[in-house]
Amino acid sequence: MSEQPRVTCTIDDNQIATVILNRADKLNAIDMPMFQAVNHLTKSLSRNKQVRAVIVKGDGSDFCSGLDVKSLLTSKTGALKLLFKWWPTLPNDAQRFSVGWRDIPCPVIFAIHGRCWGGGLQLASGGDFRIASPDANFSIMEAKWGLIPDMGGALAFRELMRQDHTLEMAMTAKVIDSQQAKDYGLVTKIAEHPYAEAYKLAQECIERSPDVLAATKKLYHKTWWTSPGLALFLETWYQLKVGIGKNRIIAGKRERRPEDKPDYLPRQFK
Structure with missing residues (x-):
């Protein structure tokens, strides 16, 4: 066995x-x-x-x-x-x-x-x-x-x-x-x-976008002990990456029509 x-x-x-x-x-x-x-x-x-x-x-x-x-x-x-x-x-x-x-x-x-x-x-x-x-x-x-x-x-x-x-x-x-x-x-x-x-x-x-969860986790792990300048740069960079993603649009639809929530797409943020 x-x-x-x-x-x-x-x-x-x-x-x-x-x-x-x-x-x-x-x-x-x-x-x-x-x-x-x-x-x-x-x-x-x-x-x-x-x-x-x-x-x-x-x-x-x-x-x-x-x-x-x-x-x-x-x-x-x-x-x-x-x-x-x-x-x-x-x-x-x-x-x-x-x-x-x-x-x-x-x-x-x-x-x-x-x-x-x-x-x-x-x-x-x-x-x-x-x-x-x-x-x-x-x-x-x-x-x-x-x-x-x-x-x-x-x-x-x-x-x-x-x-x-x-x-x-x-x-x-x-x-x-x-x-x-x-x-x-x-x-x-x-x-x-x-x-x-x-x-x-x-x-x-998981009510939130999988891209937001991934970006938030990565942002704070990378910036918790780094310089203020790098932290501000990564905050902006990750926001841009999340903002142009399809899950950002889906998140807006879920908030506007909570009775008919579309499913998020698989995570795209890297």
């Missing part, structure tokens, strides 16, 4: 993709097959012009308990594969596990319950939104194993948290609850049913 896939993905009639970490017996701990499955999936979703939103959740009792230390740290070959870079400024396979979600040109929402630790937290931090259950808990766990967070945390944590809060969590490996995570900026919203709340947010987003 073949081993079940580490990650599954289904796309419903609303073109909302649901991605499930599928290793519940190991608390969705990250091993090499999960790294490979997630990185393959994010590349595939980034090329899919039909998908309007993505929701990521974990099967079983926990979202993700972090690295499967036994399977990864005991294999020097595996660690080298994850850390190897073709070019210093490009992400390696470990970093792509988190930052790959940024390349998907639609909203990516993480629905979190139970443990969200270490690599699991860096994974979730690569999304656009994080909705957590009241009983969820969070940790930058790497210091416990004599490591630093190296899966894209240097990007995500600086955008979400104050520096002192990031240092506190990374230096102590402490575990915090949902409310503190929300106060720190790690969590967007707390909800009793994170997936249902995530789906509701996805439905709100």
Whole structure:
């Protein structure tokens, strides 16, 4: 019997993709097959012009308990594969596990319950939104194993948290609850049913043009830490690209005649 896939993905009639970490017996701990499955999936979703939103959740009792230390740290070959870079400024396979979600040109929402630790937290931090259950808990766990967070945390944590809060969590490996995570900026919203709340947010987003969603995401990822001049240039450039698109005309028709909404065309913005 073949081993079940580490990650599954289904796309419903609303073109909302649901991605499930599928290793519940190991608390969705990250091993090499999960790294490979997630990185393959994010590349595939980034090329899919039909998908309007993505929701990521974990099967079983926990979202993700972090690295499967036994399977990864005991294999020097595996660690080298994850850390190897073709070019210093490009992400390696470990970093792509988190930052790959940024390349998907639609909203990516993480629905979190139970443990969200270490690599699991860096994974979730690569999304656009994080909705957590009241009983969820969070940790930058790497210091416990004599490591630093190296899966894209240097990007995500600086955008979400104050520096002192990031240092506190990374230096102590402490575990915090949902409310503190929300106060720190790690969590967007707390909800009793994170997936249902995530789906509701996805439905709100897909009422808008897929080109607007893609352009908005790309604009803020490219300009959040750049110079004012470049930010203003890209804002104008992306507006021109969106403005001449057919979906801009469709958006106007949908607002003028809400009782007879025409469907948006597949995403054209790049």
